[in-house]
Amino acid sequence: xxxxxxxxPEMSVQEAxxxxxxCTYDTSESNYYLFWYKQPPSRQxxxxxxxxxxxxxxxxxxRFSVNFQKAAKSFSLKISDSQLGDTAMYFCAFILTGTxxxxxxxxxxxxxxxx
Amino acid sequence: NAGVTQTPKFQVLKxxxxxxxxxxxxxNHNSMYWYRQxxxxxxxxxxxxxxxxxxxxxxxxxxxxxxxxxKREFSLxxxxxxxxxxxxxxCASTGTGVTGNTIYFGEGSWLTVV
Numbered sequence: 001x002x003x004x005x006x007x008x009p010e011m012s013v014q015e016a017x018x019x020x021x022x023c024t025y026d027t028s029e030s031n032y033y034l035f036w037y038k039q040p041p042s043r044q045x046x047x048x049x050x051x052x053x054x055x056x057x058x059x060x061x062x063r064f065s066v067n068f069q070k071a072a073k074s075f076s077l078k079i080s081d082s083q084l085g086d087t088a089m090y091f092c093a094f095i096l097t098g099t100x101x102x103x104x105x106x107x108x109x110x111x112x113x114x115x
Numbered sequence: 116n117a118g119v120t121q122t123p124k125f126q127v128l129k130x131x132x133x134x135x136x137x138x139x140x141x142x143n144h145n146s147m148y149w150y151r152q153x154x155x156x157x158x159x160x161x162x163x164x165x166x167x168x169x170x171x172x173x174x175x176x177x178x179x180x181x182x183x184x185x186k187r188e189f190s191l192x193x194x195x196x197x198x199x200x201x202x203x204x205x206c207a208s209t210g211t212g213v214t215g216n217t218i219y220f221g222e223g224s225w226l227t228v229v
Contacts, residue, residue, distance in 0.1 A: 035218060043152070043203055045220035091157060093218065095209065102173065103148060103207070103218055107157040
């Protein structure tokens with residue numbers, strides 16, 4: 001069975017600073033996808049970034065980037081130039097390749113961006 | 116671009132009442148899911164459907180039933196609602212191809228059982 005662990009229940013960062021959210025996972029499979037989702041107070045689930053396990057290059061989306069360490073089973077999210085609108089819950093998620101697979105989520109990290 | 120559509124968005128039920136949450140996706144995805152999210156917690160899988168005609172239990176299936184009506188639609192039914200089922204419910208779908216198993220979520224259905 002796959003598991004996803006987010007060890008930081010809450011984090012805080014000042015506006016314009018950089019913050020890194022941690023995620024580790026456990027699987028015996030080699031083909032999978034990893035995701036970071038943002039959930040603002042509206043509770044909508046918003047895709048932030050996606051990483052294919054077979055790609056060595058770390059994914060980036062504007063101010064968001066990941067540090068994917070496959071051997072260590074680590075998938076951290078770096079938010080640069082933090083903005084007040086980044087305040088939200090952030091969930092790390094995992095899915096094996098193939099449509100017959102279940103999605104597995106971490107328990108989330110609550111990020112607060114302050115002035 | 117509708118994506119994943121859930122109805123209703125808000126519902127208040129009395130204990131013992133039944134209701135069905137509807138979900139439809141227009142992305143031709145094979146897999147669909149129902150999750151619940153309780154306050155301050157992550158998402159827990161209730162049921163999922165890997166393809167049309169198949170359904171499987173997730174972590175917390177008790178008190179729920181599902182129907183994969185066709186490829187587009189996946190409904191969640193509460194036969195006899197209990198206060199413990201007060202939660203936000205999310206429908207999601209995934210496919211393959213260029214979207215590569217990316218998870219698409221509906222906007223959530225807020226259910227209160229009194």
